[in-house]
Amino acid sequence: MKEIEKLDKIAITVRSHKLLKELLHENPRLEEIMRNAKNETEALVGVQNWIMGYLKAKPDAYRYFVNKQTGRETFEKLDWQDYAAIRILDYIDNAGREFPDLNLRGEIAVSNPIKLIWLGVNFGTGGAKPYFFKDMLQLFRQFSGKATREIPSREKVLEWMERYPSGLDPRIIKLREENRDRILTIIIEKINRGEIKDDHYFFEDEKTKEEKLETARKWWKERLFHLRFAVRSPKLLNELLGNSLDPDTMKILYDAEKAGIPFFVNPYYLSLLHVRVPYFAIGADLAIRHYIVYSQQLVNEFGHIVAWEKEDLVEPGKPNAAGWLLPSHNNVHRRYPEVAILIPDTMGRACGGLCSSCQRMFDFQRGNLNFDLQKLKPRESWSEKLEKLMNYFEEDSQLRDILITGGDAFMSSDQSIKKILNAILEMAKRKQEKNKKRKEGEKHAELVRVRFGTRLPVYLPQRITPELTEILADFKTRASEIGVKQFLVQTHFESPMEVTPEAREGVRLLISAGWTVTNQLVFTAPASRRGHSAKLRQVLNDIGILNYYTFTVKGYMENNFMFATNARAVQEQLEEKILGKIAEKDYETIRQFPMEAELMMENINALRKYNNIPFLATDRNVLNLPGVGKSLTFRVIGITRYGRRILEFDHDATRVHSPIIHKMGKVVIIESKSISEYLNQLEEMGEIISDYEGIYGYSIGETEERIPVFEYPEYDFDVTPELSNLVID
Numbered sequence: 033m034k035e036i037e038k039l040d041k042i043a044i045t046v047r048s049h050k051l052l053k054e055l056l057h058e059n060p061r062l063e064e065i066m067r068n069a070k071n072e073t074e075a076l077v078g079v080q081n082w083i084m085g086y087l088k089a090k091p092d093a094y095r096y097f098v099n100k101q102t103g104r105e106t107f108e109k110l111d112w113q114d115y116a117a118i119r120i121l122d123y124i125d126n127a128g129r130e131f132p133d134l135n136l137r138g139e140i141a142v143s144n145p146i147k148l149i150w151l152g153v154n155f156g157t158g159g160a161k162p163y164f165f166k167d168m169l170q171l172f173r174q175f176s177g178k179a180t181r182e183i184p185s186r187e188k189v190l191e192w193m194e195r196y197p198s199g200l201d202p203r204i205i206k207l208r209e210e211n212r213d214r215i216l217t218i219i220i221e222k223i224n225r226g227e228i229k230d231d232h233y234f235f236e237d238e239k240t241k242e243e244k245l246e247t248a249r250k251w252w253k254e255r256l257f258h259l260r261f262a263v264r265s266p267k268l269l270n271e272l273l274g275n276s277l278d279p280d281t282m283k284i285l286y287d288a289e290k291a292g293i294p295f296f297v298n299p300y301y302l303s304l305l306h307v308r309v310p311y312f313a314i315g316a317d318l319a320i321r322h323y324i325v326y327s328q329q330l331v332n333e334f335g336h337i338v339a340w341e342k343e344d345l346v347e348p349g350k351p352n353a354a355g356w357l358l359p360s361h362n363n364v365h366r367r368y369p370e371v372a373i374l375i376p377d378t379m380g381r382a383c384g385g386l387c388s389s390c391q392r393m394f395d396f397q398r399g400n401l402n403f404d405l406q407k408l409k410p411r412e413s414w415s416e417k418l419e420k421l422m423n424y425f426e427e428d429s430q431l432r433d434i435l436i437t438g439g440d441a442f443m444s445s446d447q448s449i450k451k452i453l454n455a456i457l458e459m460a461k462r463k464q465e466k467n468k469k470r471k472e473g474e475k476h477a478e479l480v481r482v483r484f485g486t487r488l489p490v491y492l493p494q495r496i497t498p499e500l501t502e503i504l505a506d507f508k509t510r511a512s513e514i515g516v517k518q519f520l521v522q523t524h525f526e527s528p529m530e531v532t533p534e535a536r537e538g539v540r541l542l543i544s545a546g547w548t549v550t551n552q553l554v555f556t557a558p559a560s561r562r563g564h565s566a567k568l569r570q571v572l573n574d575i576g577i578l579n580y581y582t583f584t585v586k587g588y589m590e591n592n593f594m595f596a597t598n599a600r601a602v603q604e605q606l607e608e609k610i611l612g613k614i615a616e617k618d619y620e621t622i623r624q625f626p627m628e629a630e631l632m633m634e635n636i637n638a639l640r641k642y643n644n645i646p647f648l649a650t651d652r653n654v655l656n657l658p659g660v661g662k663s664l665t666f667r668v669i670g671i672t673r674y675g676r677r678i679l680e681f682d683h684d685a686t687r688v689h690s691p692i693i694h695k696m697g698k699v700v701i702i703e704s705k706s707i708s709e710y711l712n713q714l715e716e717m718g719e720i721i722s723d724y725e726g727i728y729g730y731s732i733g734e735t736e737e738r739i740p741v742f743e744y745p746e747y748d749f750d751v752t753p754e755l756s757n758l759v760i761d
């Protein structure tokens with residue numbers, strides 16, 4: 033007997049029985065089909081005929097189901113029952129399909145929910161867990177019309193947003209000063225006792241306690257201080273947090289240390305965590321806290337993590353998962369034709385901290401990455417390598433956009449950044465010269481966009497100095513002269529509480545250099561609480577940042593704790609982000625924003641005020657697919673016995689992809705947590721579950737359209753359709 037067949041024999045629990053009984057009681061037609069079916073096939077056919085009868089009477093929804101008419105417009109016309117009908121029929125169409133479940137280290141998962149109900153009804157077996165039955169109960173309530181969709185009012189969303197103060201709230205600023213002094217006092221004591229020795233930061237002569245604190249407050253303004261005094265152990269972490277972490281958490285952290293997960297929390301970022309929690313900010317720092325405090329699941333899985341981003345695995349001479357040939361092992365990543373990521377061999381390979389849900393945890397596990405900052409300084413050979421990498425960009429027919437990242441691009445020294453920017457500028461000039469000799473229609477794409485990927489405005493805003501600003505401004509002037517048009521710093525704020533006076537000043541400097549600052553939020557469980565992302569969008573707009581992407585957490589079981597389900601990502605998009613929806617008539621206005629980037633804050637404010645909206649919803653909620661590209665176009669096509677949903681994603685039809693997507697087809701993702709588990713977790717965070725009513729119903733997604741502010745400028749010549757550096761078998 034196959035392992036899977038054995039599972040069918042497993043008796044369901046009392047709780048599962050009760051939920052099943054409720055399901056049948058509420059749905060007499062379902063009960064009749066289940067009791068009369070002599071085998072699973074009859075059960076499937078019976079349910080299929082029933083649901084198809086409904087859907088055929090709804091022509092638009094039917095065409096959507098059979099993939100004859102999809103897209104955002106049709107999606108927005110689907111009603112709540114249509115969602116349920118499509119899901120049930122998708123379950124039936126995919127019944128019995130087997131999928132390797134990478135959350136369970138490759139164990140095979142089978143989806144056959146109707147069979148599980150039939151087994152439960154007739155034999156009390158099937159092994160389906162209560163979370164599975166809870167999902168089914170909600171599904172049939174949605175189909176029968178018992179559960180309807182209530183879109184929260186604008187007032188309600190604003191009320192949810194108000195629960196989260198920002199780091200610019202004067203009361204929070206005061207608390208952070210308290211935190212800073214607490215951390216500094218402990219560091220000073222350690223220096224006094226000789227436990228910490230540093231050749232740059234020390235006290236020369238006998239100073240009073242107050243004088244030492246005053247000196248240390250000056251150190252606090254320097255980037256170097258925070259890198260040198262970053263916490264690298266759970267013991268010190270707890271000490272600097274006033275020993276406020278509970279023993280259970282500490283056990284996990286000690287286990288994490290034993291498992292080899294690095295710790296790197298700089299004092300500034302640590303000061304954003306509350307030790308003394310004020311009544312008005314209870315739970316407000318959770319999105320930050322869970323970026324620092326590792327979960328039990330991460331510790332359990334460390335050592336077994338598999339790469340999510342398959343296209344980042346590069347073998348020299350062989351195309352990556354997206355079909356691109358790359359010039360080196362570790363320095364260039366590429367998914368799309370127009371853009372490639374440049375990862376320099378500099379300190380930029382490191383970050384100002386380690387986000388617990390980072391996709392690069394896989395690389396830390398392999399030992400490829402670390403926080404050994406000395407070793408990460410550029411080697412002699414880097415200059416030659418940089419030339420080789422630039423040649424790749426120069427010779428490629430489609431590349432027009434270069435994203436310098438890492439790690440974190442701003443971890444590189446000013447000197448390194450200058451060198452990279454100069455190399456890019458020279459490359460762009462050479463590319464243009466070569467183009468002059470090419471005929472119309474055969475010309476290569478020229479460089480139009482330069483980007484930095486950095487979280488330092490959040491982790492270490494002290495890094496954004498007038499000197500760095502000068503380098504960026506100078507580059508913009510020189511690159512604009514040769515026709516480069518877009519200059520972006522992509523950062524990564526997770527919480528309104530990360531928007532501090534220091535971060536605001538760092539962002540102001542970047543904007544003053546004429547660069548557009550955009551944000552990519554990772555939609556972690558704490559960041560997914562009602563109103564949290566909406567508030568973050570608002571606070572970021574306040575300081576002149578445009579929101580760019582809201583990413584579902586990637587990865588498998590290692591990120592189980594941080595994962596917020598895709599159903600919640602769709603719900604957030606349709607129920608909260610909708611408040612900042614930009615009318616099409618404003619597209620042209622917003623497209624002009626980066627042209628006068630220095631006025632970004634004023635322009636954002638004017639548009640918000642004119643439309644009376646709290647924020648500009650310029651970001652798209654998406655998942656970075658493990659194959660190629662970003663998308664939130666999916667349907668729930670299956671569910672495991674544990675109630676974890678199986679989603680089938682399509683690629684984002686609104687952007688240019690590697691042609692490999694035609695070969696790859698759709699991408700199946702098994703979520704690492706059921707909706708019920710997610711809701712339980714929210715309850716643990718103090719949320720009221722009824723506020724999330726309707727989440728089970730969001731089983732379909734369609735990627736939002738890109739707001740024109742993020743589109744590439746047009747060329748005044750025709751680019752060759754030829755794709756170089758591409759190999760598709």
Ligand code: SF4
Pocket residue numbers: 382383384385386387389390391392438439440487524
């Ligand atoms: S800043 Fe980005 S790359 Fe660095 S640890 Fe965080 S998520 Fe990972």
